[in-house]
Amino acid sequence: QLSTSFYDRTCPMLPGIVRSVMAQAVFQDRRMGASILRLFFHDCFVNGCDASVLLDDTRTFTGEKNANGNTNSLRGFEVIDAIKTLVEAACNATVSCADILALAARDGVVLLGGPTWLVPLGRRDARTASIFAANANLPLASSSLSDLISLFAGKGLDARDLTALSGAHTIGQAQCVNFRPHIYGDLNIDPGFAALRRQTCPAFGGDGNLAPLDLQTPVSFDNRYYQNLVAGRGLLHSDQELFNGGSQDSLVRLYNSSTLAFFTDFAAAMVKMGNISPLTGWPGEIRLSCRKVN
Numbered sequence: 001q002l003s004t005s006f007y008d009r010t011c012p013m014l015p016g017i018v019r020s021v022m023a024q025a026v027f028q029d030r031r032m033g034a035s036i037l038r039l040f041f042h043d044c045f046v047n048g049c050d051a052s053v054l055l056d057d058t059r060t061f062t063g064e065k066n067a068n069g070n071t072n073s074l075r076g077f078e079v080i081d082a083i084k085t086l087v088e089a090a091c092n093a094t095v096s097c098a099d100i101l102a103l104a105a106r107d108g109v110v111l112l113g114g115p116t117w118l119v120p121l122g123r124r125d126a127r128t129a130s131i132f133a134a135n136a137n138l139p140l141a142s143s144s145l146s147d148l149i150s151l152f153a154g155k156g157l158d159a160r161d162l163t164a165l166s167g168a169h170t171i172g173q174a175q176c177v178n179f180r181p182h183i184y185g186d187l188n189i190d191p192g193f194a195a196l197r198r199q200t201c202p203a204f205g206g207d208g209n210l211a212p213l214d215l216q217t218p219v220s221f222d223n224r225y226y227q228n229l230v231a232g233r234g235l236l237h238s239d240q241e242l243f244n245g246g247s248q249d250s251l252v253r254l255y256n257s258s259t260l261a262f263f264t265d266f267a268a269a270m271v272k273m274g275n276i277s278p279l280t281g282w283p284g285e286i287r288l289s290c291r292k293v294n
């Protein structure tokens, strides 16, 4: 059972440390708010929010960092390391990397103008990680709406959570390799938008070329993502699936017309995602370095 006051006595400086390092990191690179948010999502979807995603490969296991979708894509590990170093200096062997990630993700959203929420804490860190688990549990840009709904349902998240959480794509960037099939192959896309994206994402080559997930405000956490979907300007196939004549159209329209509705549902869904099978006793540990088991 997680609690928002878990470290109140044992590490009162924790929230301030996380906030100041995140403020510094986002000031230097506004994309970092997005990158840390994605790290938290990719942690929680693979064996729960247990910082498994932060583990480097070892002789005994190949971890999640090189899984499909993570390799050459996840970023921000050094920001988590910087937070962890300061937290260890302030309160040795007390705060889990999983909780640091949960707080940092929230702060990244807030720093870019999004909603805030209280973060339940008390998670422990995994002592192993598996590339296979990551490959099996993370969504792909090619996913259909029904794939996405069932993947999220498997984590205890409903379709409303899926549509609200996908609003995370109001910030951050994607590589050409991930949106090429949508801009060349799909019909449910605004032609002008497809032409614009093709300019920097050729049919062959340029796999790593970046484009903003939200073409309007890539470093503001707002509801423009949903406005894009209604206009046929979702960047990924999976984004546009949320507004393609299906069950989520009306919710996309609601979030497009109400920032408050989006922010309220996003914050609630983030807490729900943060509760995916939290590790609370053995075999969890309080890792001293987020990159390796003790």
Ligand code: HEM
Residues within 6 Å of the ligand: 031, 033, 034, 035, 036, 037, 038, 041, 072, 073, 074, 075, 139, 140, 141, 142, 143, 148, 165, 166, 168, 169, 171, 172, 173, 174, 175, 176, 178, 213, 236, 238
């Ligand atoms: C619904 C299924 C989802 C799919 C298929 C998906 C897929 C992707 C893909 C393909 C990228 C681009 C990666 C790259 O090209 O390097 C991306 C980026 C991102 N995703 Fe998702 N995602 C999903 C849901 C989520 C959720 C639930 C969150 C967080 C709550 C999230 C947060 C992000 C962020 C912030 C970025 C940008 C990261 C950066 O700029 O470093 N995504 N996602």
Ligand SMILES: [Ca+2]
Residues within 6 Å of the ligand: 042, 043, 044, 045, 046, 047, 048, 049, 050, 051, 052, 053
């Ligand atoms: Ca995990």
Ligand SMILES: [Ca+2]
Residues within 6 Å of the ligand: 170, 171, 214, 216, 217, 218, 219, 220, 221, 222, 223, 224, 225
């Ligand atoms: Ca935005």
